[in-house]
Amino acid sequence: MTSVFSAHAQKPQVPKIIDKVKTDVARPKLVVGIVVDQMRWDYLYRFANRYGNGGFKRLLNEGFTCENTQIPYIPTFTAPGHTCIYTGSVPAIHGIAGNDFIIQTTGKSMYCAGDTTVQTVGSNSAAGQMSPANMLSTTITDELRLATNFRSKVIGIALKDRGGILPAGHSANAAYWFDDLTGNWISSTYYMKDLPNWVSAFNKQKLAEKYIKQDWNTLYPIETYSQSTADDTKYEGKLTGEEKPVFPHLLSKMLNGSYKVIRTSPYGNDLTLDFAKATLKNEQMGRGTDTDFLTLSFSSTDYIGHNYGINAVEIEDTYLRLDKNLEDLFNTLDAQVGKNQYTVFLSADHGAAHNPNFLIDNGIPAGFWPTSRVLKDLNKALQQEFKEEEIVLSLNNYQVNFNNQMIASKQLDFEKLKKSAIRFLRAQDGVANAIDMENAALSSAPQQIRERIVNGYNYERSGAIQILLKPGFFSGYSSTGTTHGSWNPYDAHIPLVFMGWGIKHGSLNRQTSMADIAPTLAALLHIQEPNGNIGSPIEELLVK
The missing domain is CATH 3.40.720.10 (Alkaline Phosphatase, subunit A)
Structure with missing residues (x-):
């Protein structure tokens, strides 16, 4: 069989010429x-x-x-x-x-x-x-x-x-x-x-x-x-x-x-x-x-x-x-x-x-997670260990948002802070896990959840720790209505x-x-x- 790269190769076939080239792209109105x-x-x-x-x-x-x-x-x-x-x-x-x-x-x-x-x-x-x-x-x-x-x-x-x-x-x-x-x-x-x-x-x-x-x-x-x-x-x-x-x-x-x-x-x-x-x-x-x-x-x-x-x-x-x-x-x-x-x-x-109360009344595990109280208790626990007040600014978006300016100015050990906060949060009722965002891909959470944490983590705009609540739990004191935010x-x-x-x-x-x-x-x-x-x-x- 003659190679197309041979000096004696037959002339390559050219594509069949299209009579009319369609230039308009079909799209909906x-x-x-x-x-x-x-x-x-x-x-x-x-x-x-x-x-x-x-x-x-x-x-x-x-x-x-x-x-x-x-x-x-x-x-x-x-x-x-x-x-x-x-x-x-x-x-x-x-x-x-x-x-x-x-x-x-x-x-x-x-x-x-x-x-x-x-x-x-x-x-x-x-x-x-x-x-x-x-x-x-x-x-x-x-x-x-x-x-x-x-x-x-x-x-x-x-x-x-x-x-x-x-x-x-x-x-x-x-x-x-x-x-x-x-x-x-x-x-x-x-x-x-x-x-x-x-x-x-x-x-x-x-x-x-x-x-x-x-x-x-x-x-x-x-x-x-x-x-x-x-x-x-x-x-x-x-x-x-x-x-x-x-x-x-x-x-x-x-x-x-x-x-x-x-x-x-x-x-x-x-x-x-x-x-x-x-x-x-x-x-x-x-x-x-x-x-x-x-x-x-x-x-x-x-x-x-x-x-x-x-x-x-x-x-x-x-x-x-x-x-x-x-x-x-x-x-x-x-x-x-x-x-x-x-x-x-x-x-x-x-x-x-x-x-959650609807679920509880029907025999299904659920509960409310008192975010404000947990934030107060977390800051109190960290203060006892690190001798500084208001180390955590917020638990908004089910994340631990640290006071990074203060942590830097006081030269606190950030890695040690994260570990202490994670240890505290994992001991709280309603918490399934607390995960270091930067190491989420290596955490013990199921793969699908790990991927969602990684996808949701913007290091400039997200907290350093992701809090995962147990199924049926969500943040808030109110006993009425509903909310969302979880995986x-x-x-x-x-x-x-x-x-x-x-x-x-x-x-x-x-x-x-x-x-x-x-x-x-x-x-x-x-x-x-x-x-x-x-x-x-x-x-x-x-x-x-």
Whole structure:
């Protein structure tokens, strides 16, 4: 056989000439990313017998569901969750180590989206002094803007500032969030000097006030809420001014110069949807020559969950109403953009635990971890050994944040300090383990937990010791409601469903990661992955 490298080789074959080279990249007209704040994975099915056909069921029946999507880091909070979804990265890289975190060199607390160099647009409050500046990596929305030479329009919306800002990225056209003082949708000078005329007109409708004055009763007869505990239980928190946590919730009596109460009601989701629909219409999203991207976070589910816990009638009612919100949104997208002309995904930033007293009353191990008391006792124990006060600043994010400036100035033995703190914490009720962050990969914790600690550790913004509580335990004194933040499935197992342009119909049970969402979108759109991405495309859901 003649070698192609031989002097007497036959002339190499040339590729067949393609008659016409296709230069246009096929993409959807619009991508809509939906994050439901504090949505546990099982909510897809827990209330399914009462969902309509156009919301959650449409997602499942027409789209592709990844049934075992896990958060790949701890702590599991709102800001890191939204950031991971859109960056494909983890706190170790993207830098959003919590909703709040401590700059370890200075000991100063930093809010994830806080930025005093910018000013509020749309209100006289300080609620607009926010930007994505603390996020260290790009988002998939940034990469879309870069890929289209900034022709793609990107807008972020959420009641929570961090839920609107972080997903939209550094280069967004706009991000909007809710101002409790005025009831307006606001922004910051990071994005614009003045609100667009249509936003000002929307705010003049005073929809927040109108919703609040409706009060909150159940959507259906209360006796039909079979997936919930009784309406009045010791596991539920009360709204300000209420004697009992029962329906109807007289929100109209709670205005009192602030619109904050709308957050802890499903009307917060209604208002978010109203504003999203106005954005789609007035910004002509999905109508241009390049793909646009709307990031949308429903925040009220988190406020309601924190207050009432996951078994309350209030949660069931909220998700039945959210199901209708989703149907309305999808119908709007069908009409304005065109069915199968857009791609939508739905996920969550974290889940939530059962109320510990609820578990205890049903024979399941659980408990509350008294963080403030443990911090006080830990500092007392360290003071006895090292002769200095306030050696630990905080146990925020289930981490030991040391007073590093003082430790350096007093020349204390840091390694010895860590060992003493770990020994103290491991002896506390409710603690499963306490792990030195810098040596987490070599710890005795299970591999999956070790990886999540490593992924969540940003040495500039995270504490030096990670505290792991026993299953069913969480931080706090309150005996009502719920929270999140741990590695456990109730906090880390989230829904992930894609639907629309370029998406197959089906389901997947192998484990996927929250960090896989951004690279999957990059593959769908044929653009570069975010620059801190560690995830992989979920190939099974993409049309080849």
